Amino acid sequence: MRANVWSGRNTVQVENVPDPKILNDRDAIVKISSTAICGSDLHLYDGYIPTMRKGDILGHEFMGEIVETGRGVSNLSVGDRVVVPFPIACGNCWACRHELYSVCENSNPNAGIAEKFFGHPTAGIFGYSHITGGYAGGQAEYARVPYADVGPIKIEDDLTDEQVLFLSDIFPTGFMGAELCEITGGEVIAVFGAGPVGQFAIASAIMLGAERVIAIDQYDYRLQMALNRAGATDAINFAEDPDVVEQLKELTGGRGPDAVIDAVGMEAAHGHGALHAVERVKQATRSESDRGHALRDAILACRPAGIVSVMGVYGGLMDKFPTGAFMNKGLTHKSGQCHVQRYTKRLYEHIRNGDIDPSFVVTHRLGLDNAPDGFETFKHKQDECVKVVLKP
Amino acid sequence: MGRKAAVTVNRPPDEVRQLWSSSGHRPQYIDDAEAAVTFKPAPGDRGTEIHVDLAESAPGGKLRGAVQKLTGSEPLAKVKDGLRQFKQHVETGEVPRSEGTPEGESLERKLKQRPAQPLSESEREKVGV
Numbered sequence: 001m002r003a004n005v006w007s008g009r010n011t012v013q014v015e016n017v018p019d020p021k022i023l024n025d026r027d028a029i030v031k032i033s034s035t036a037i038c039g040s041d042l043h044l045y046d047g048y049i050p051t052m053r054k055g056d057i058l059g060h061e062f063m064g065e066i067v068e069t070g071r072g073v074s075n076l077s078v079g080d081r082v083v084v085p086f087p088i089a090c091g092n093c094w095a096c097r098h099e100l101y102s103v104c105e106n107s108n109p110n111a112g113i114a115e116k117f118f119g120h121p122t123a124g125i126f127g128y129s130h131i132t133g134g135y136a137g138g139q140a141e142y143a144r145v146p147y148a149d150v151g152p153i154k155i156e157d158d159l160t161d162e163q164v165l166f167l168s169d170i171f172p173t174g175f176m177g178a179e180l181c182e183i184t185g186g187e188v189i190a191v192f193g194a195g196p197v198g199q200f201a202i203a204s205a206i207m208l209g210a211e212r213v214i215a216i217d218q219y220d221y222r223l224q225m226a227l228n229r230a231g232a233t234d235a236i237n238f239a240e241d242p243d244v245v246e247q248l249k250e251l252t253g254g255r256g257p258d259a260v261i262d263a264v265g266m267e268a269a270h271g272h273g274a275l276h277a278v279e280r281v282k283q284a285t286r287s288e289s290d291r292g293h294a295l296r297d298a299i300l301a302c303r304p305a306g307i308v309s310v311m312g313v314y315g316g317l318m319d320k321f322p323t324g325a326f327m328n329k330g331l332t333h334k335s336g337q338c339h340v341q342r343y344t345k346r347l348y349e350h351i352r353n354g355d356i357d358p359s360f361v362v363t364h365r366l367g368l369d370n371a372p373d374g375f376e377t378f379k380h381k382q383d384e385c386v387k388v389v390l391k392p
Numbered sequence: 393m394g395r396k397a398a399v400t401v402n403r404p405p406d407e408v409r410q411l412w413s414s415s416g417h418r419p420q421y422i423d424d425a426e427a428a429v430t431f432k433p434a435p436g437d438r439g440t441e442i443h444v445d446l447a448e449s450a451p452g453g454k455l456r457g458a459v460q461k462l463t464g465s466e467p468l469a470k471v472k473d474g475l476r477q478f479k480q481h482v483e484t485g486e487v488p489r490s491e492g493t494p495e496g497e498s499l500e501r502k503l504k505q506r507p508a509q510p511l512s513e514s515e516r517e518k519v520g521v
Contacts, residue, residue: 003509020510023489023521053492055507072485090484094402094438106480109493112472112502124490127508134492136508144510146488 002392003057003140004371009047012058014369020136020144025072028148030084034161035062035138037374037388038169039195040265040313044129045375048266048283049315051113051130060086060126061168062138063161066152073148082152084145085340086169088124088135091150102337107147108133117316122337139371141392153344162359162389163351166200170387171358172343174200174263177311178208180334181259185209190248190257190301191232192294194222196361196387197311198263202230203356205261214251216244218269221384229360248301256303264294265312282319290318299325310335361387368392395447397468399475402439402483405431411482412442419474425467442478444471469499494519 003017020029038061043049063083066076076082088108089101096104104123108114111121114131124146127137136143145152155164174197181189189205191198194217205213211233215226218239226232236247248257268291279291295310299322302308308331326333350356363386366374374388401408409431411417422429428445446467476497480487487496492505494515511519 005507005509018510018512020491021516023494023516024486026484026486051505053505053507055509056492057509088488090480090488092402092483093479094400097402106484107488109488109490109497110502110505111476111497112469112499124488130492130505130508133488134490134505134508136491136510144491146490147484 001141002368003136004059004368004390005054006044006052006056006058007054010045012045012372012375014371017057017140020142022068022070023144024146025070026147026149027070028066028073028076028145028152029068030062030064030082030138030143030145030152031067032062032064032138032141032143032392034064034165035059035140035368035390035392036165036168037139037371037378037390039197039378040128041375042379043266043313043315045379046267049129049131050117053130053134056127056129056134057136057140058127059137059139060128061165061170062126062143063155063165063168067142069148075149076152076154081155083155083164083167083344084126084138084143085151085153085167085172085344086125086128087151087337087340088126088133088146089150089341090147096150099339099342101339101341110134125337139368139390141368151341153348155348157352159351160359162362163357164348165389166196166358166361167340167344167347167351169338169340170196170361171200171347172340173197173311173338174202175204175343175347176336176338177201177261177263177309178204178210180309181205181210181261181307183208183210183259186211187258188212188214188252188255190214190216190260190298191226191263192216192260192298193263193312194219194226194232195263198222198261199226199230199361199386200358201261201263201311202226202232206231207350207355214248214257219381222386225360225386244297245301252303256301256306258303259307259309260298260302262295262298262308262310262312266290266314266318268292268294279319290314290316292318292321296320296322299331302329302331304329305331307332307334311338313337362389364388366390395468396443396445397472397475398441398443399479400434400439400441401479405433405440408440408442408482412478417478417481419478421470421474425471427471442475444475446471466499473497473499489521494521
């Protein structure tokens with residue numbers, strides 16, 4: 001089959017590889033109809049996530065049709081149309097029983113490697129380095145889905161691929177980012193980053209009852225999408241004025257947002273030239289893995305006793321974490337890879353009800369063979385790119 | 393160097409103890425090492441803690457002889473692999489396999505991962521899947 005593989009920093013290529021086969025009873029094989037490039041794939045592309053190997057198939061946002069099931073999979077049949085959550089979760093361990101699927105205790109066969117980096121292993125993830133298991137990803141014609149009796153959600157109506165594909169990751173991820181903010185009505189939420197996850201965090205915060213949602217980004221076209229499509233009430237472009245903390249104060253009568261969502265992660269850009277330059281050098285020389293401008297600003301901007309919700313992906317260590325602000329303001333820090341399986345049914349219902357049409361983020365549609373162009377366009381934000389969908 | 397390893401299995405102690413000594417589940421390496429193994433109920437609803445102490449393995453036990461010489465591997469790491477595989481097998485009914493680690497968690501694979509892409513037929517035969 002054809003598959004998009006990582007072959008070094010800033011290089012992916014579409015190659016012929018063997019077709020996947022069932023390896024365990026609870027596996028299924030999916031013939032992929034649509035697959036997407038995630039912002040977190042850019043961290044792999046840019047070479048900031050360790051334990052990548054040449055030949056790794058990328059991709060953790062995919063859907064398609066079941067073409068084969070293992071003996072242990074009774075809830076799915078050949079021909080079923082499914083969306084596959086990006087974390088691989090067994091459904092049996094203590095974490096899964098508590099709906100904490102992204103920290104499944106069993107699905108990562110490289111637990112020993114993960115322990116070295118994170119203290120504990122976390123769940124396996126499709127196409128996302130060998131710390132998260134070394135699983136082949138879904139930017140391909142077919143994928144093997146382990147624990148297929150737990151993850152995939154059946155799509156049983158005539159919604160298009162683009163309307164349901166993002167149940168695999170970015171819609172639940174944005175939603176969880178908003179849910180962690182403990183919105184009860186009337187809050188002001190600031191969302192750092194108006195990429196795909198940021199867009200869904202904004203839309204979700206509004207759905208959950210926030211009164212105002214402030215989008216922060218350096219690209220006007222993304223802020224326009226946040227305002228016009230996701231439902232943001234205000235926007236801050238830090239390319240125009242880098243003092244985000246001060247602007248957030250102004251917009252909130254000096255209080256600061258009740259909660260802030262980091263939808264940026266480890267490769268934050270920033271208007272403050274000097275600190276950004278220092279961090280670029282540190283990251284390039286691998287003396288710091290995570291550039292933390294967005295998270296620092298989020299902590300400094302958040303109102304005292306507020307919540308900092310981190311959904312952007314970090315991979316290792318960052319310098320100058322503002323511990324003083326964090327402690328003295330009494331902030332609550334919440335984060336995690338999304339427990340996608342916890343949200344799929346609920347969010348599928350929202351899509352079916354017409355509460356949201358997630359396809360609004362799609363700006364680019366390409367054939368799988370053009371995946372390398374898709375990565376370049378997305379990375380450099382060319383052609384007002386927000387989200388790239390690939391068709392095998 | 394640490395000589396102890398532990399894992400918590402999401403099942404009651406009686407069941408874990410029984411499975412530990414059953415032919416289908418017994419972790420071969422830990423068994424061969426003749427290490428001290430203890431089972432404790434975990435707090436709350438968390439199942440059973442299994443503690444392995446290599447320092448208390450029988451003097452002249454097979455571990456210090458043949459097994460270690462043959463593999464040349466770090467014994468504690470292999471004990472940890474065995475504990476994880478036991479947990480995986482008991483809790484999920486199978487040992488998860490990725491394309492990078494098709495045999496399931498193993499010290500050898502941690503050092504030499506396959507690329508994360510499907511195995512060819514001959515590779516699958518070699519791995520036995």
